[in-house]
Amino acid sequence: MSVYAEDGWRGGVRRMTARPANAHQARLLHLLRDQGPNSRAQLGDQVDLSRSKLAVEVDRLLETGLVVADGLAASRGGRRSHNIRLAPTLRFLGVDIGATSVDVAVTNAELEVLGHLTQPMDVREGPVAVFEQVLALAAKLKDSGLAEGFDGAGIGVPGPVRFPEGVPVAPPIMPGWDGFPVREALSQELGCPVMVDNDVNLMALGEQHAGVARTSQDFLCVKIGTGIGCGIVVGGAVYRGTTGSAGDIGHIQVEPDGRRCACGNAGCLEAYFGGAALARDAEDAAREGRSTALADRLAAAGTLAASDVSVAASAGDATALELIKAGGTRTGQVIAGLVSFFNPGLVVIGGGVTGLGHTLLAAIRTQVYHQSLPLATGNLPIVLGELGPLAGVTGAARLISDHLFSPA
Amino acid sequence: MSVYAEDGWRGGVRRMTARPANAHQARLLHLLRDQGPNSRAQLGDQVDLSRSKLAVEVDRLLETGLVVADGLAASRGGRRSHNIRLAPTLRFLGVDIGATSVDVAVTNAELEVLGHLTQPMDVREGPVAVFEQVLALAAKLKDSGLAEGFDGAGIGVPGPVRFPEGVPVAPPIMPGWDGFPVREALSQELGCPVMVDNDVNLMALGEQHAGVARTSQDFLCVKIGTGIGCGIVVGGAVYRGTTGSAGDIGHIQVEPDGRRCACGNAGCLEAYFGGAALARDAEDAAREGRSTALADRLAAAGTLAASDVSVAASAGDATALELIKAGGTRTGQVIAGLVSFFNPGLVVIGGGVTGLGHTLLAAIRTQVYHQSLPLATGNLPIVLGELGPLAGVTGAARLISDHLFSPA
DNA sequence: ACTCTTTGTCCTGAGACAGGAGAAAGTCAC
DNA sequence: GTGACTTTCTCCTGTCTCAGGACAAAGAGT
Numbered sequence: 109m110s111v112y113a114e115d116g117w118r119g120g121v122r123r124m125t126a127r128p129a130n131a132h133q134a135r136l137l138h139l140l141r142d143q144g145p146n147s148r149a150q151l152g153d154q155v156d157l158s159r160s161k162l163a164v165e166v167d168r169l170l171e172t173g174l175v176v177a178d179g180l181a182a183s184r185g186g187r188r189s190h191n192i193r194l195a196p197t198l199r200f201l202g203v204d205i206g207a208t209s210v211d212v213a214v215t216n217a218e219l220e221v222l223g224h225l226t227q228p229m230d231v232r233e234g235p236v237a238v239f240e241q242v243l244a245l246a247a248k249l250k251d252s253g254l255a256e257g258f259d260g261a262g263i264g265v266p267g268p269v270r271f272p273e274g275v276p277v278a279p280p281i282m283p284g285w286d287g288f289p290v291r292e293a294l295s296q297e298l299g300c301p302v303m304v305d306n307d308v309n310l311m312a313l314g315e316q317h318a319g320v321a322r323t324s325q326d327f328l329c330v331k332i333g334t335g336i337g338c339g340i341v342v343g344g345a346v347y348r349g350t351t352g353s354a355g356d357i358g359h360i361q362v363e364p365d366g367r368r369c370a371c372g373n374a375g376c377l378e379a380y381f382g383g384a385a386l387a388r389d390a391e392d393a394a395r396e397g398r399s400t401a402l403a404d405r406l407a408a409a410g411t412l413a414a415s416d417v418s419v420a421a422s423a424g425d426a427t428a429l430e431l432i433k434a435g436g437t438r439t440g441q442v443i444a445g446l447v448s449f450f451n452p453g454l455v456v457i458g459g460g461v462t463g464l465g466h467t468l469l470a471a472i473r474t475q476v477y478h479q480s481l482p483l484a485t486g487n488l489p490i491v492l493g494e495l496g497p498l499a500g501v502t503g504a505a506r507l508i509s510d511h512l513f514s515p516a
Numbered sequence: 517m518s519v520y521a522e523d524g525w526r527g528g529v530r531r532m533t534a535r536p537a538n539a540h541q542a543r544l545l546h547l548l549r550d551q552g553p554n555s556r557a558q559l560g561d562q563v564d565l566s567r568s569k570l571a572v573e574v575d576r577l578l579e580t581g582l583v584v585a586d587g588l589a590a591s592r593g594g595r596r597s598h599n600i601r602l603a604p605t606l607r608f609l610g611v612d613i614g615a616t617s618v619d620v621a622v623t624n625a626e627l628e629v630l631g632h633l634t635q636p637m638d639v640r641e642g643p644v645a646v647f648e649q650v651l652a653l654a655a656k657l658k659d660s661g662l663a664e665g666f667d668g669a670g671i672g673v674p675g676p677v678r679f680p681e682g683v684p685v686a687p688p689i690m691p692g693w694d695g696f697p698v699r700e701a702l703s704q705e706l707g708c709p710v711m712v713d714n715d716v717n718l719m720a721l722g723e724q725h726a727g728v729a730r731t732s733q734d735f736l737c738v739k740i741g742t743g744i745g746c747g748i749v750v751g752g753a754v755y756r757g758t759t760g761s762a763g764d765i766g767h768i769q770v771e772p773d774g775r776r777c778a779c780g781n782a783g784c785l786e787a788y789f790g791g792a793a794l795a796r797d798a799e800d801a802a803r804e805g806r807s808t809a810l811a812d813r814l815a816a817a818g819t820l821a822a823s824d825v826s827v828a829a830s831a832g833d834a835t836a837l838e839l840i841k842a843g844g845t846r847t848g849q850v851i852a853g854l855v856s857f858f859n860p861g862l863v864v865i866g867g868g869v870t871g872l873g874h875t876l877l878a879a880i881r882t883q884v885y886h887q888s889l890p891l892a893t894g895n896l897p898i899v900l901g902e903l904g905p906l907a908g909v910t911g912a913a914r915l916i917s918d919h920l921f922s923p924a
Numbered sequence: 925a926c927t928c929t930t931t932g933t934c935c936t937g938a939g940a941c942a943g944g945a946g947a948a949a950g951t952c953a954c
Numbered sequence: 955g956t957g958a959c960t961t962t963c964t965c966c967t968g969t970c971t972c973a974g975g976a977c978a979a980a981g982a983g984t
Contacts, residue, residue: 148962157942158941159964161941184960187949187960189961189962190962326758342751349859350734351895357856357857361853371889449762450757451756480767555931592981593983
């Protein structure tokens, strides 16, 4: 678990030494992050500060090295402006740990993904084994010349997190992680500040930063992967709940006295849909001879995954389509309830199962629009996420940048 | 519709002319409202301002007449302090319009209810008729010497509200109110600022101000009256949703293909519970001879109300108890889903049906604790509201005081 | 009578800040 | 090329905010 112990990364120099000294500077950093390079004049138009005060704060930021002035912009009919931008050497690491895979990416200060690696993995192997892989992937990205080191890292885990401490709590699908000091440990290894959150929340942050939710203040982000979760954004900020388990919708009941669920209850959404349930249903269908396409895949591989259903559906397999539609309807049932309750301005559907695409989306939409009240659905877009596998890592980078770009 | 047009109240002098000039003053007003009289020193301990700056702001507030200094407090071992308090002449009007009744109350600046009147009423009579009653009740309170006039009024209506404009939108149970300019109209009649909100949100505000939710930042307030709604408080503030319909949980589906509901769908919570459903179920039970107690009441009155079930249950009637338990279980089903999703720190149960008391509460608790995940329910109190019929009017007073005690 | 504590007032100096004046560096019309 | 105009950025000055020390007021305790 210490890929970096040897080459001296551990406990190495912290690269980003400065933090904004006040709210004005924090505001400026956020503007530069979200909009890219700006002139002083452009910044001034957005921050409600006098030119003099703005100049002072920009100068101070330049002194810290957090931002740089490089080159002059083209004239717009007068004196040319200086390009103020975030330090081009800043690098954030985004890590998205799923149930069955891990994504790692490097971004610059504007949170553009410069490099991205994915690897199959099983969270149940526990934090030590997973960390080794994460660090190896990070090292590979670093060695490919994308970063000389990291100024901060965000990491998402597939379960509830005690956010202030960055520690998973009672995660059902990753028992070995309970109480493991993720933040502390990763920070030690990387030698930089780290923030930890639920993977679903990070997907919401990612879509908010660079995806479909850019202009939304109140929205839901439903992630359908191995399990099903929901990121909640209220007033532009992620809402995490009292104990960090908000958005845990996989175990909402959709059928009284329905199928047994791994959680011990009956009729949970996850007993009917999600990667795990879908794979199981597909195997059943294959064995019962309801789908030759699925049966062929099963015979070839010995086991089926959600992606097999996706492939079969694309090929027009009726049973596969039916499975997706049924799952979408179940999911739509739950989302309809959430829409009535929360009255969001947008619902984003994402996660691994988005490969199921528009069949799934159509089933969800049908159910929600049919079941929720018109006032709540009247102007409610239900759309697929835009960022795919980059949503999580982008959100992770945004999480840590939000932290570092705030006054200490 | 103008009880006051004659006696010159309409367009009369606005009593509270001043508003806080800055955030510091607003903070001080809120402290004085929530804690009662304070000395300058006590205020200073809570506002992170220097003594000099504090003194300046207090002096300015004294000049405006919003606060007064009356008398000296007992010595605590040194010089005696001046009691700084909100102007004792300030009066707020709180109005809570329910489906079948209206509550009106007068409070002082500390939001203590000085007088309170209730009257049966049917919202479906429309805004004009209801306003007449509200104004008559307000006049009665005024004439009894509790107020010489009102500095502000809050009003709750049983349906979604476009909050910034104070206008009901598409309210299912009060069709005549759609788009009626409640804020504007009441403000004209009373000659003071008015804020309008959903009745459920006001109940949440009331319980937060003076009831069981005093220390909670994130909680749900489920109001079971004629219909069923839910107030959502996030980070201490009421969340109203994108179109003002957040918390509309009465039409969440609890039974796929279940009972038809007035909304056009099937299996809604309100088709199974709430004052209206309960009364109907009780009548059915009476007619079918399942309860002599209820049958007697029905014979006597010709119709049954939820309160009849309450009375029968108190007398030990098994069928009445069963009805309450079944309704509580249904409600618990929905709340369990909301708890998983929202992970609140507290759930408050209130509304007219709280007369059903602990039978109802027990059924809800059983269902929620059984059905939601342990992490979300582990430390989750589910309690009855403390304020009863005063929750709504207290919340209404708080709504307008929050508004008036903020910088203009 | 004396000391100590608490409360409240006054004063001064440091820093935050807005906005005017003007320098720098360009475009554009002629 | 020249002059008029625009845009960007810098510098300066006067105003306002504010913290904290000194001090006055008013009481308790000995």
